[in-house]
Amino acid sequence: MRNENIKKVLLLGSGALKIGEAGEFDYSGSQALKAMKEEGITTVLINPNIATVQTSDGFADKIYFLPVTPYFVEKVIRKEKPDGILLAFGGQTALNCGVELHRSGILEKYGVEVLGTPVQAIMDTEDRELFVKKLDEIDVKTIKSEAVNSIEDAKVAAAALGYPVIVRAAYALGGLGSGFCDNEEELVTLVEKALAFSPQVLVEKSLKGWKEVEYEVVRDRFDNCITVCNMENFDPLGIHTGESIVVAPSQTLSNEDYHWLRKLAIKIIRHIGIVGECNVQYAFDPTSMDYRVIEVNARLSRSSALASKATGYPLAFVAAKLGLGYGLFDLKNSVTKETSAFFEPALDYIVCKIPRWDLGKFHGVRREIGSSMKSVGEVMAIGRTFEEVIQKGLRMIGQGMHGFVGNNQRDLPELEHALKEPTDKRILAIAQAMFKGYTVDQIHDLTKIDKWFLYKLQNIINTAGELRDYNELEAVPEALLRQAKEQGFSDFQIAREIYQENLTEPEKALLDVRAYRKKLGILPVVKQIDTLAAEYPAQTNYLYLTYNGRENDVKYLHDHRSIVVLGSGAYRIGSSVEFDWCSVNALLTVKKEGWRSVMINYNPETVSTDYDICDRLYFDELTFERVMDILDLEQPHGTILSVGGQIPNNLATRLDAQNINILGTTAQSIDNAEDRNKFSAMLDRLGIDQPRWR
Structure with missing residues (x-):
């Protein structure tokens, strides 16, 4: 049962939203507050972000709109006298602040207990040198690397490892200050940048082109462990997970691969001493089953928010309860409300996460994506086939895409370069290459994306080609129309493939397709995420x-x-x-x-x-x-x-x-405000001055 000495808890938020640390910590913090409230525990929140749900009335008992820094947190501790503190729900900001409070003796001075994962375990995962040593103790392979504190040491380390290498900053999030170096000149530039963010830099051997796989793992204080979700990056290693298209559960791992990495994840989390939730990231070579552990996050992350929504297993809620001392066997699954939280989720669907970049809003920005995050958000699509979820997801990111086909048929300059050197538009480059007749093998050689994914994308291109064989809607066979909908084609996409350059009235064509498929009984069905594949x-x-x-x-x-x-x-x-x-x-x-x-x-x-x-x-x-x-x-x-x-x-x-x-506001009034011509005409009618515009 839980620790009855905990009557009041302090939760550290993540502060301002930033690239790599966004709304997911509002979600995880809100769930932790919900878990505390259910236990009758008084909650105190420190978070200066006024736009968040967790800072709304009714979530925490007391809110301090103060910076999440040791100076201000100590003042709140002195005033509020909490029994415990939660560090894992406010991202890197909260974690780094918590480590500093521990090191400076503030937590000990005021008798505040760290709930969940001990601070030493956090330090063991955040400090790259300690992390490698810790995993060496249990013969778990990490990427060959050296932790350095200066440019000169970095040069020596890179020469010993052999180029190409990757530079990573310790105690940083979203791959901040990281990147790949092919030579000493590039190394010096990157290490200078990384040392500006962090006192310690890791120089490690590059395994670019391997698969990247992640496991979300939960452990209680009684050493019970489950893996809640495993995810696989569509993009090969070398592109940050936050920059990658990700699928859950993994699609290209064999049963043997999956269980081998799962067993390792549980071995790692037990040895480090996590209490609550963490994720383990691997580089994996499926041809040899060789692997390297990239990192372990001893906190909730963007990936764990994704895993929670993908499986229906509320990781932050469960992690908060485990931090209070409960065992997994004490807790119920919040979705089934019948089964134990000890059950590992089973999925009868597939989930696809796609990042959203807004690079077009900046002048002179480099569009290449790599080991450092640039994406500002992400979407998650749910369906029954990869084709369906990738098309859904591409529409969701809202950047003029209507699915995998027919997005940007203008020729991308240097198509092979666009495939080889990934940018935020690489998925469009793959579509264009397939339309131009590139084979799956050729695209795989250029991108190192697993052929399984590429064959699925080719299926979409093939269906688009079949639709183009018909120039009127009624001529399309019912089976082909159904196949297109099963592969995630929207009504608008279908209309565009049929009518192509003759598509003069897109809205009418879309409604025609909608009416026609409804007449044929081709309708979507509503499915429930139940975490246990309908077993309960x-x-x-x-x-x-x-x-x-x-x-x-x-x-x-x-x-x-x-x-x-x-x-x-x-x-x-x-x-x-x-x-x-x-x-x-x-x-x-x-x-x-x-x-x-x-x-x-x-x-x-x-x-x-x-x-x-x-x-x-x-x-x-x-x-x-x-x-x-x-x-x-x-x-x-x-x-x-x-x-x-x-x-x-x-x-x-x-x-x-x-x-x-x-x-609320009528559509006409919304249109009058949104349409600049109508809005301007209204100001003229009302005699209100406005700037000149064209």
């Missing part, structure tokens, strides 16, 4: 839509008591956690007023996509087509657009044209 009944409505199924998992009452709230999608420059705050508060108000709250969103970092924030969560697209599919099923009283930012606003006039009841 799920109690929560955590849902996605797919064409790879026959019946709905949800019984619809059609009582018009639902209110649908449209979320904000992926974080981007200018649209961030503030819209998550708006969405969550809208959902809580809908519930409070006695209506059924329904959320549509696909951002795994958010509180609004938590399994128990609303009555029904559709983890799915915010496109016109998908929103209409859900509204057809829900038949709600109304739909709220105004809390999700630009994406829902942009759907206003199209939804209004389909007679959808939009609650």
Whole structure:
């Protein structure tokens, strides 16, 4: 049972959102606060980020809008006298602050107990030299490396290891200050940069081109361990996980590979002494089963937010409870509400995460992606086939893509270079190469992406080619139309492949495809994420839509008591956690007023996509087509657009044209504000001055 001496807990937040440390820590912190509240523990939160859900009224008992630094945290400790402190829920900011509080003796001075993973274990994972030594003790292989504190030492280390090498900064997040070096000149530049972020730099042998695989692992103080989720990067090693397309569960590992790495992950977490949650990242050579451990994060991360949403296993909630002293056998799975948290999730679906970059908003920025994160957000798509989720995901990132085919048919300059040297547009380069007749083997040689993924992408290209053989909708065989929908083609994509340059009225063509497939009975079904592949009944409505199924998992009452709230999608420059705050508060108000709250969103970092924030969560697209599919099923009283930012606003006039009841500001008023011509004309009518514009 839990530690009864803990009556008041201090939780460190992550502060301002930054690249590599975004809304996922609002989500994990909110879950930890929820877990404490359930135990009757008084919570004190330090987080200066006013846009977060966790700093809202009702989550923590007391909030300090102060910097998460040892100086300010000590002042709060002195005033509040907490019994325990949680360090794992505020990202690198909280972790580094916690280590400093421990080293300076502040925690000991005030008698504050670190709940969960001990600080020594955190230091063993964060300090690269200690980390390698720790894993050497149990004969677990790490990448050959040397920790250095100066440029001269780095030169010696790189010469001994042999180029190419990778430089990494200790105590940093998102691959900050890291990169690959092919020669001494590049090394000096990178090490100078890395030492500006961190006192210690790791120079390690490059294994570029190997697979990158990750395991999310949970351990309690009684040494019970489970792996909650394993993930595989679509991109080979050399591209930071945050910059990579990621699938869960892994698709290209054999059963033997999977269990070998799982066994190692459990061996590592036990030896380090994690209590709660951590992730283990591997470089893996599938041809020889050779591996290297890249790193262990002794905290919640962006990957663990993704794993929580991908499996329906609330990692942060469970980790917080384990930090209080519970065993896994004491806790229930929050989704099934029947089975133990000791059960490892089983998935009867596939999840795909795609990063979102906003590099176009910066002048002179390099578009190459590598070991240091540049992405500002991410999306998660759920479906039954890889083809379906990759197409869904590419639409979700909202950068003018409608799926894998037909995005940017303008020739990319130096196509082979675009395949070999990855940028934020590499997926488009792969599509273009396939259209130009490059084989899977040729693309694999240039990209080192596993052929399994490339063959799946080729399936999409082949179906697009088959659709192009028909120049009118009614001529397309029903089986081909169904196949296209099963592979994740949107109605608009289908229209564009059929009509090509004759597509003069896109909106009409899209509606024609929609009407035609509905007439043929080609409709999506609603499936439930239940964490245990339908072995036990799920109690929560955590849902996605797919064409790879026959019946709905949800019984619809059609009582018009639902209110649908449209979320904000992926974080981007200018649209961030503030819209998550708006969405969550809208959902809580809908519930409070006695209506059924329904959320549509696909951002795994958010509180609004938590399994128990609303009555029904559709983890799915915010496109016109998908929103209409859900509204057809829900038949709600109304739909709220105004809390999700630009994406829902942009759907206003199209939804209004389909007679959808939009609650709050009317579609016409939204259009008058968004359309610059209409807005300008209104100012002229009202006699209000405005700047000259064209």
